[in-house]
Amino acid sequence: xxPLRVAAVFRRIVAQFRxxxxxxxxxxxxxxxxxxxxxxxxxxxxxxxxxxxxVDESGGPAGTIVASRLQSALDGQPGIALDxxxxxxxxxxxxxxxxxxxxxxILPADFTVQNRKIELLTLGLNPTGxxxxxxxxxxxxxxxxxxxxxxxxxxxxxQTVYGSPDATQLDSLAPVVVGFFAYFFVFILTGxxxxxxxxxxxxxxxxxxxxxxxxIVLGYSLGFGFFATLQVAIVMAFVLxxxxxxxxxxxxxxxxxxxxxxxxxxxxxxLLVLVLGLGAVSLGIFLSxxxxxxxxxxxxxxxxxxxxxxxxxxxxxxxQLPSLLQPIARILPVTYAIDGLRQVMIAGADLxxxxxxxxxxxxxxxxxxxxxxxxxxIRREVA
Amino acid sequence: xxxxxxxxxxxxxxxxxxxxxxxxxxxxGIDMALTPGRIYGLLGPNGSGKTTLIRxxxxxxxxxxxxxxxxxxxxxSRPNLARIGYMTQADGIYPELSVWExxxxxxxxxxxxxxxxxxxxxxxxxxxxxxxxxxxxxxxGMRRRLSMACALxxxxxxxxLDEPTVGVDPALRVQFWNHFHRLAADGATLVVSSHVMDExxxxxxxxxxxxxxxxxxxxxxxxRKRAGxxxxxxxxxxxAGESGGPAASGPTAKETAR
Numbered sequence: 186x187x188p189l190r191v192a193a194v195f196r197r198i199v200a201q202f203r204x205x206x207x208x209x210x211x212x213x214x215x216x217x218x219x220x221x222x223x224x225x226x227x228x229x230x231x232x233x234x235x236x237x238x239x240v241d242e243s244g245g246p247a248g249t250i251v252a253s254r255l256q257s258a259l260d261g262q263p264g265i266a267l268d269x270x271x272x273x274x275x276x277x278x279x280x281x282x283x284x285x286x287x288x289x290x291i292l293p294a295d296f297t298v299q300n301r302k303i304e305l306l307t308l309g310l311n312p313t314g315x316x317x318x319x320x321x322x323x324x325x326x327x328x329x330x331x332x333x334x335x336x337x338x339x340x341x342x343x344q345t346v347y348g349s350p351d352a353t354q355l356d357s358l359a360p361v362v363v364g365f366f367a368y369f370f371v372f373i374l375t376g377x378x379x380x381x382x383x384x385x386x387x388x389x390x391x392x393x394x395x396x397x398x399x400x401i402v403l404g405y406s407l408g409f410g411f412f413a414t415l416q417v418a419i420v421m422a423f424v425l426x427x428x429x430x431x432x433x434x435x436x437x438x439x440x441x442x443x444x445x446x447x448x449x450x451x452x453x454x455x456l457l458v459l460v461l462g463l464g465a466v467s468l469g470i471f472l473s474x475x476x477x478x479x480x481x482x483x484x485x486x487x488x489x490x491x492x493x494x495x496x497x498x499x500x501x502x503x504x505q506l507p508s509l510l511q512p513i514a515r516i517l518p519v520t521y522a523i524d525g526l527r528q529v530m531i532a533g534a535d536l537x538x539x540x541x542x543x544x545x546x547x548x549x550x551x552x553x554x555x556x557x558x559x560x561x562x563i564r565r566e567v568a
Numbered sequence: 569x570x571x572x573x574x575x576x577x578x579x580x581x582x583x584x585x586x587x588x589x590x591x592x593x594x595x596x597g598i599d600m601a602l603t604p605g606r607i608y609g610l611l612g613p614n615g616s617g618k619t620t621l622i623r624x625x626x627x628x629x630x631x632x633x634x635x636x637x638x639x640x641x642x643x644x645s646r647p648n649l650a651r652i653g654y655m656t657q658a659d660g661i662y663p664e665l666s667v668w669e670x671x672x673x674x675x676x677x678x679x680x681x682x683x684x685x686x687x688x689x690x691x692x693x694x695x696x697x698x699x700x701x702x703x704x705x706x707x708x709g710m711r712r713r714l715s716m717a718c719a720l721x722x723x724x725x726x727x728x729l730d731e732p733t734v735g736v737d738p739a740l741r742v743q744f745w746n747h748f749h750r751l752a753a754d755g756a757t758l759v760v761s762s763h764v765m766d767e768x769x770x771x772x773x774x775x776x777x778x779x780x781x782x783x784x785x786x787x788x789x790x791x792r793k794r795a796g797x798x799x800x801x802x803x804x805x806x807x808a809g810e811s812g813g814p815a816a817s818g819p820t821a822k823e824t825a826r
Binding site: 189190192193194196197200201204205385386387389390391392393394395396397 | 626627628646647649650652654656657658659660661662663664665669673674676677678679681702718
């Protein structure tokens with residue numbers, strides 16, 4: 186291992202990047218733009234008002250009483266606009282279809298004091314989104330029925346061990362996004378960069394010099410590790426920081442950064458992402474063997490990147506995946522990075538946490554595995 | 569690593585050298601011994617095995633059987649690569665990097681860090697006024713010169729040049745050859761593959777290559793005399809005919825790069 190040759194490879198990669206503004210933009214501007222968009226969407230999703238109607242199909246005395254109590258309980262609830270004009274089931278369905286109502290509470294024809302089944306009807310185009318109004322309706326229902334029963338009902342206050350129950354989707358996604366972007370962009374850029382070496386004849390030329398394969402892979406890792414470092418630093422600063430800009434003349438006040446709270450040390454989070462990124466460098470070198478053109482590198486995205494996004498714990502916890510997919514999820518590096526990042530940034534774990542050490546250890550192992558694979562694909566008869 | 573010190577030891581040697589790609593014998597038992605300080609021309613049609621032979625000698629491939637030795641060291645040998653220069657058929661330079669960045673990168677890999685030496689190399693290929701120009705903005709001939717500079721910056725004792733003058737205009741070609749002769753005069757051994765006949769005449773010695781064999785070796789004058797022909801092209805065809813193959817596959821002046 187000759188440090189001068191490693192340094193030469195490192196310097197060359199830095200110089201190539203400096204002269205490639207598009208790749209620089211991809212590395213530094215694109216993640217910020219995407220995260221800013223994500224933060225904007227998630228943190229200020231419109232608090233919509235659900236239009237609700239109560240329909241009494243029973244015609245019996247119990248139904249009439251419950252319906253009127255329900256209506257008065259719902260009326261004036263925050264986020265709910267009660268429509269008292271709807272008289273029957275058919276009208277309600279038509280109004281749902283016409284997007285004039287969001288939810289209908291139906292007291293069915295067989296509703297009696299004994300049979301208190303109530304139906305909630307929504308359109309069904311976006312079941313998850315439509316369900317978001319159900320808790321408010323349920324609360325009103327409980328209130329209405331409790332009044333009729335005259336009972337004292339307990340109130341519920343939610344608490345969490347880590348973070349706060351008010352944590353938004355953004356708070357749990359932000360740590361993940363940091364790691365995922367580093368992985369994605371480092372993989373794409375290394376893959377394309379090394380493919381160019383292979384098809385441009387420079388790799389043949391490199392191998393005619395005394396440089397070793399290990400020196401090439403190490404130089405690449407340092408070069409792309411350097412840019413991954415900068416990227417992660419900028420993205421983390423953007424995610425964690427928040428700089429309020431006061432209104433100035435016609436420009437309204439706005440804020441730069443998402444201001445996500447981190448419970449743990451950002452340096453440990455950064456370490457996790459760096460090791461993940463180093464694995465991506467070697468993976469890029471390795472997979473460039475199987476590509477002939479830059480387009481073919483992009484064809485690896487559905488194979489390499491998308492499954493990691495779906496299975497790595499980005500949206501769903503590993504434990505909730507189908508049992509067949511769980512072993513697959515557990516061999517993906519992103520899985521461990523996401524777990525480690527959440528441990529650090531949400532649960533405030535540090536390097537004394539066995540969980541974080543395990544995540545870090547697995548990431549180091551995966552990176553080392555791909556370093557060996559990558560060196561193996563740089564074909565030369567002499568080592 | 570042992571370097572034989574005896575003076576007339578060949579700079580480049582092949583002993584029953586053979587390289588198979590599956591059923592194809594790309595290099596089919598070549599013996600040769602090249603004396604230091606001379607320019608050797610490898611002449612043959614496309615697919616005759618010139619590039620494979622150079623790759624074996626330059627340590628980029630290992631032989632199926634037989635031996636390739638450079639400066640007394642069996643190839644492939646990674647440390648020995650520091651004493652060898654290899655100019656590939658493709659330019660093999662980084663288009664987004666400047667002339668100076670390309671040169672200093674390859675020089676550093678060969679262990680050459682002397683900036684004055686690198687500047688001298690750039691002067692030799694007449695690119696000293698273009699140090700900051702990105703390689704992609706150079707003309708084809710300039711890129712060829714940069715590619716050559718990258719193979720020479722570390723003063724190799726043995727230099728392999730695979731079709732160095734493809735795409736180079738006649739005036740520059742003359743300069744290239746003058747430079748090759750200066751390097752040889754300084755003691756370097758050059759192995760140049762080519763197919764242009766007037767270039768072949770500038771070599772000290774020629775090796776006619778076809779189907780992985782050396783058909784004949786000698787000075788251009790010797791080869792013409794032995795074949796009894798006026799020009800080298802006819803001489804090549806004469807030797808090719810003797811070896812029993814179809815004579816039509818001789819090198820032509822219009823061959824293009826692989």
